Amino acid sequence: MKKTSDFEFNDLQGLLRFGYGGLTDTCFMLLDVVNVDMAREWLSTAPISSGIKASSLPDTAMQIAFSKEGLSALEISKTIIDGFSDEFIYGMVRSDNCSRRLGDVGHNAPKSWKWGNNAVPHVLLLLYAKQGGIDAWRKTVEDELFKKAFRLIRLLPTTDTGGNRMEPFGFEDGISQPTIDWALRQGTDPHERDRYSNLLAAGEMVLGYKNEYGQYTERPLIDPAKDPLAEHLPNAEDDPTLKDFARNGTYLILRELGQDVPGFWQFLDKVSDSEPNKREKLAAFMVGRERDGTPLIAEHIPGVSRKDHGNNFTYDLDANGVHCPISAHVRRANPRTGDLPSGVTGFISQLIRILGFGQKNHDADLVASSRFHRILRRGRSYGPTLSPEEAIQPDAPIAERGLQFICLAANISRQFEFVQNSWIINSKFGGLQQESDPLLGDREPLLSGENTDQFNHLDSLGAKQKVCHLPNFVTVHGGGYFFMPGLRALKYISSLTTKGSHNES
Amino acid sequence: MTPQSTFMIVATVSVGQLKKLRDLLGAMNKIPGHADPENALIPFCKFDQLHFARFVIIEANTAHEIREFGVNPRPWRPALAFLGDVDGDMHAFLADLVNNAEPGLKAIFSHCEDFSEENLDMLQWLQAHDIRPNANYVNWLGRTVKQIREEVILHQTLSRYLQEIAHDVDWEDIRTVRQKLLSHVEMEKHKGRLTLSLPEPTSREWKIRNLFHLLGVPLILLILSPLLLIALPFFALRLRMLERSDPELFIRPSYEHVKVLSVQEDWDVSNQYSVFGDVKPGLFRLLTFKFILMLTNYFARHVYNRGFLARIKTIHFARWVFMDNNHRVFFASNYDGSHESYMDDFINKVGWGLNLTFSNAVGYPTTTWMIKEGAQREHAFKYTQRRHQIPTEVWYKAYPGLTAVDLARNSRIRQGIEIRQENDAEIREWLRLI
Numbered sequence: 001m002k003k004t005s006d007f008e009f010n011d012l013q014g015l016l017r018f019g020y021g022g023l024t025d026t027c028f029m030l031l032d033v034v035n036v037d038m039a040r041e042w043l044s045t046a047p048i049s050s051g052i053k054a055s056s057l058p059d060t061a062m063q064i065a066f067s068k069e070g071l072s073a074l075e076i077s078k079t080i081i082d083g084f085s086d087e088f089i090y091g092m093v094r095s096d097n098c099s100r101r102l103g104d105v106g107h108n109a110p111k112s113w114k115w116g117n118n119a120v121p122h123v124l125l126l127l128y129a130k131q132g133g134i135d136a137w138r139k140t141v142e143d144e145l146f147k148k149a150f151r152l153i154r155l156l157p158t159t160d161t162g163g164n165r166m167e168p169f170g171f172e173d174g175i176s177q178p179t180i181d182w183a184l185r186q187g188t189d190p191h192e193r194d195r196y197s198n199l200l201a202a203g204e205m206v207l208g209y210k211n212e213y214g215q216y217t218e219r220p221l222i223d224p225a226k227d228p229l230a231e232h233l234p235n236a237e238d239d240p241t242l243k244d245f246a247r248n249g250t251y252l253i254l255r256e257l258g259q260d261v262p263g264f265w266q267f268l269d270k271v272s273d274s275e276p277n278k279r280e281k282l283a284a285f286m287v288g289r290e291r292d293g294t295p296l297i298a299e300h301i302p303g304v305s306r307k308d309h310g311n312n313f314t315y316d317l318d319a320n321g322v323h324c325p326i327s328a329h330v331r332r333a334n335p336r337t338g339d340l341p342s343g344v345t346g347f348i349s350q351l352i353r354i355l356g357f358g359q360k361n362h363d364a365d366l367v368a369s370s371r372f373h374r375i376l377r378r379g380r381s382y383g384p385t386l387s388p389e390e391a392i393q394p395d396a397p398i399a400e401r402g403l404q405f406i407c408l409a410a411n412i413s414r415q416f417e418f419v420q421n422s423w424i425i426n427s428k429f430g431g432l433q434q435e436s437d438p439l440l441g442d443r444e445p446l447l448s449g450e451n452t453d454q455f456n457h458l459d460s461l462g463a464k465q466k467v468c469h470l471p472n473f474v475t476v477h478g479g480g481y482f483f484m485p486g487l488r489a490l491k492y493i494s495s496l497t498t499k500g501s502h503n504e505s
Numbered sequence: 506m507t508p509q510s511t512f513m514i515v516a517t518v519s520v521g522q523l524k525k526l527r528d529l530l531g532a533m534n535k536i537p538g539h540a541d542p543e544n545a546l547i548p549f550c551k552f553d554q555l556h557f558a559r560f561v562i563i564e565a566n567t568a569h570e571i572r573e574f575g576v577n578p579r580p581w582r583p584a585l586a587f588l589g590d591v592d593g594d595m596h597a598f599l600a601d602l603v604n605n606a607e608p609g610l611k612a613i614f615s616h617c618e619d620f621s622e623e624n625l626d627m628l629q630w631l632q633a634h635d636i637r638p639n640a641n642y643v644n645w646l647g648r649t650v651k652q653i654r655e656e657v658i659l660h661q662t663l664s665r666y667l668q669e670i671a672h673d674v675d676w677e678d679i680r681t682v683r684q685k686l687l688s689h690v691e692m693e694k695h696k697g698r699l700t701l702s703l704p705e706p707t708s709r710e711w712k713i714r715n716l717f718h719l720l721g722v723p724l725i726l727l728i729l730s731p732l733l734l735i736a737l738p739f740f741a742l743r744l745r746m747l748e749r750s751d752p753e754l755f756i757r758p759s760y761e762h763v764k765v766l767s768v769q770e771d772w773d774v775s776n777q778y779s780v781f782g783d784v785k786p787g788l789f790r791l792l793t794f795k796f797i798l799m800l801t802n803y804f805a806r807h808v809y810n811r812g813f814l815a816r817i818k819t820i821h822f823a824r825w826v827f828m829d830n831n832h833r834v835f836f837a838s839n840y841d842g843s844h845e846s847y848m849d850d851f852i853n854k855v856g857w858g859l860n861l862t863f864s865n866a867v868g869y870p871t872t873t874w875m876i877k878e879g880a881q882r883e884h885a886f887k888y889t890q891r892r893h894q895i896p897t898e899v900w901y902k903a904y905p906g907l908t909a910v911d912l913a914r915n916s917r918i919r920q921g922i923e924i925r926q927e928n929d930a931e932i933r934e935w936l937r938l939i
Binding site: 086089090095096097098100101211213214215217218320339353354355356362363365366368369372373413414417418421422426427428431433446447448449450458459461462463464466468 | 668671676677679757760763764767768770771772773774809813814815816817818841842843845846849850852853854857881882883884905906907908910911913914917933936937939
C-alpha cells in the first residue's frame with residue numbers, strides 16, 4: 001500500500017482521522033447496557049461514522065467505544081477480552097501503583113472521582129453535530145430501542161466550541177497532533193530516524209498495523225475455525241490464518257479534568273505583581289505557547305509544512321529552556337525529541353552518540369524519543385468562557401469548567417501512561433528539580449519531602465526565576481479506558497446471539 | 506578517592522522456612538518493598554558507607570522455559586540473597602555490619618541452610634557466602650554517600666540563600682552574586698552547618714590493581730587476537746545458526762505476577778529491578794555470555810564510570826552475576842523513573858548492549874548478529890523481562906528523592922565552589938544549576 005486512499009477508512013471510526021472540529025456541538029454519554037439483545041439490535045443499525053472523507057461536512061456524527069466491562073456485558077468471550085492489554089482489562093484505577101504513576105493521588109485520588117472509580121460504565125457514546133443541532137441529533141439517537149437497551153450513567157458536560165479550539169484557561173488547544181502515515185510508506189528502522197518527525201506509523205494509533213518498532217501491538221486474534229462469526233472480521237496481517245478483532249480499532253482514553261480558571265489567572269496575577277504583560281508572559285511560559293497558539297520557538301524542521309507555524313519547531317536549539325522552559329506543558333507533553341541527541345552529522349558522530357559520548361550539555365539526552373510516546377487528542381472543553389481579565393477579578397463567576405480529555409493510542413501503557421507519568425507528572429523530567437507540569441501537576445511532595453510545586457524559567461539574562469507554591473489548577477474527576485472498535489468488529493459485537501458460545505471451543 | 510565495592514551474600518532457604526522468612530523480611534519495610542531505614546533487624550541508616558541494599562528471595566519461576574531447548578530444567582531451591590553497594594572495601598563494611606546488626610543478621614539467615622548459631626563466626630559466614638559479580642556498574646566511581654549528603658546540603662543552602670537575595674541583587678553584576686554565594690558558603694561552613702570534606706586518598710593497592718586490570722585485559726585480548734580472528738568466522742556462522750534456531754518464547758506474564766512487582770514500584774523517584782533466568786544451553790552461549798560480561802565489566806570500570814552507561818544516565822548501580830555453576834544468571838539494578846521508562850531506555854537507547862548480553866539467556870527475543878532486533882521486538886522483550894523479574898523483599902536507598910542526574914548536578918555545583926568560573930557565561934550556567 002503506497003497511497004493514503006488505499007487505507008481501509010471504511011472500517012475505521014472517523015475519530016481516528018478527524019477531530020470533527022466543524023461539528024461544534026457535542027454530547028458525550030456514558031452508558032450501561034441493561035438489555036443485551038436490544039443493545040446488540042441497536043448497535044447493528046447505529047450509524048457510526050466511518051473514516052471516509054465526505055465531500056462536504058456532515059451534519060452529525062456518532063462514535064462509540066466500550067470499556068472492558070462493556071465488552072463483557074455484551075458477552076464478548078473471555079478469550080477475546082484476554083487478548084487486550086492489561087491496562088485495558090484492569091483499567092485506569094487498577095492499582096495504587098497505577099494511580100501513583102498517573103498522578104491520581106492527593107486531590108486527584110480516584111476515591112474522590114465523580115465516576116470511573118468503582119465501575120467503569122460500559123459504553124462511551126460520542127455525538128457530534130453542527131451548531132444548534134445536537135439536541136435534535138440526540139433525540140434521534142435515543143429512540144425507543146436505545147432507551148430499553150441502555151441506561152445513561154453520566155452525561156459528560158461539554159460546551160459548544162463555537163468553532164474555536166480554546167481550552168478553558170484561554171489557550172488554543174489541540175495544535176500538536178501526529179500526522180498518521182496512512183499510506184504506510186515510512187520505514188520504521190530506528191537508524192533512519194535520528195531527528196524528530198511528526199509522521200507516525202499507523203500502528204501507533206490503529207491496532208492491527210505495524211507500529212514504530214515495526215511490530216504489531218498485542219490485541220485479540222481469533223481462530224475462525226472455532227468462531228464462525230469471526231469470518232467477516234479482517235485478517236490479521238501478521239498471521240493471516242487468524243482474524244483480527246481489533247484491526248482498525250484503537251484504545252480511547254478518557255479523563256474528565258476540572259480546571260480552576262479563576263485560580264489559575266489569579267495566581268499568575270499575584271506572582272506577576274498584577275502587571276498584565278508579565279502575567280501573560282508567565283502564562284505563555286507555563287503552557288509553552290502564547291494564547292493564540294504561537295510557539296515560543298521559531299524554527300523550521302523538515303517533515304512539517306512551513307504553513308503549519310504551530311508545529312514547525314523542535315527544542316533542539318533551546319536545550320536550556322531559554323525560549324521555552326523545559327517544564328512548559330507542551331514541551332513536556334511532546335518534547336519533540338529524535339532517536340538520538342541532536343548534532344548527528346554522519347556515521348561516526350552517530351556511533352559516538354550511541355555510545356553515550358559527544359554531549360555538550362550535561363542534561364542532554366535525558367528525554368526519551370518522542371515517536372514512541374505520541375497520542376492523538378480528541379478532547380472537548382466544557383464550562384462558560386472566562387477571559388483572563390475577568391478571571392483575575394475577585395468576584396469572577398465560579399463555574400464548572402474543564403476538559404473532557406480524550407486521546408487515542410494503540411498502546412495505553414507506552415503512550416498515554418508513559419506521557420502522563422514520565423513527562424507530565426515527573427518532577428525530574430529532563431533534569432528538572434521540584435517541578436511537575438505547571439498545569440497538570442498534582443503538587444504532592446515526594447516521599448523524601450521534596451516539593452514538586454515550583455515552576456522555573458529563565459529571564460532575559462539567563463538567570464533562573466522561580467515561581468513557588470503553585471496551587472492545583474486541574475483536578476481529575478473521572479476516567480477510564482475504552483476500546484473503539486473498527487466497524488467490522490462492531491458488526492461482530494452486534495451479531496452475537498445470547499447463547500453467544502461461538503468462540504468457546 | 507574512595508572506590509565502591511559490592512557484596513552479595515547468598516544462602517539456600519531451609520525447607521519449610523520460606524513463608525516465615527518472607528514475613529520477617531516484610532516486617533523490615535515501611536511501605537511495600539521499601540525498608541524502614543531504622544528497622545530493628547538491620548538499621549540501614551546506621552551505615553554511612555551504604556548506597557543501596559536489598560534482600561531478594563531468588564526463585565526460579567521460569568525454570569521450565571528451558572524445556573523449549575530440549576533440556577530438562579535443573580533443580581533450584583529458593584535462595585536468600587542480601588546484596589548491596591558500599592564505599593570502600595566490602596570486607597570492612599561486612600565487619601561493620603556484623604558489629605552493628607549481628608542479632609538481625611542471625612535472625613534472618615537462621616532461615617537458611619548451612620547456618621547454625623553454635624560457634625558461629627558471623628563475619629566469616631558472610632564472607633564464605635559472598636559471590637562476586639561477573640560485571641558491575643557504578644554510576645560515578647568514587648562518589649561516596651558522605652559526599653552525596655554533603656552536596657545535598659550545599660545545594661539546599663545555596664538554593665535557599667539565592668532565593669532570599671534574588672530581589673536585592675543586581676543580576677547584571679553576576680560576579681558579585683557569585684561572591685555573595687561563596688561568602689555564604691564560607692559562613693555556613695564556619696558555623697558548622699555545612700561540610701565539604703576532601704576526598705580520602707586512593708589506596709595504593711586499589712590503584713595498582715586497577716591499572717593492571719586497565720592494561721591487562723586489552724593485553725590478553727591482544728595476545729589472543731590471532732586466535733580470536735581465526736575463530737571469528739566460525740563464531741559468526743555458529744551464532745547465526747543459533748539465532749535462527751533458538752526458540753523465541755512469547756509468553757505474557759500473568760497479571761498476578763505484574764501486580765506483585767508493581768506494588769513495590771514508583772513510591773519514589775527510583776526503583777529496583779531484580780531478574781533471574783537460565784543461560785541458554787551449550788558452551789557457545791555460555792562462553793559468549795561470559796566474554797561479553799567481561800567486556801561490560803571492563804568498560805563499566807574504566808570508561809562508563811562518570812554518570813552514564815552508554816546513553817543511560819538513570820542507573821545508579823547494576824550487576825550481572827552467574828549462579829548455579831554458570832547455568833543461571835542474576836541481574837540487579839537501581840534505576841530512576843518508572844519501569845516503563847526504564848524499558849524505553851533499554852529498547853531505544855541501549856537495545857544493542859542489552860541484546861549483546863541477554864540474547865544468551867533463555868526467553869530473550871530473537872536477535873540478528875547479536876545487536877539488532879532483540880529488545881526492539883517490543884512485546885516479546887517486555888514480556889520476557891517482566892516474566893523473569895522477581896520481587897525484591899526489602900530495598901534500601903540511602904538518598905531517597907534523588908536521581909543520578911541530581912547527584913551529578915550537585916557535584917557540579919560543588920565544583921563551581923571550588924574552581925572559579927572563567928567568564929560571566931560560565932557563572933550564569935553554574936547559577937542555573939542551583
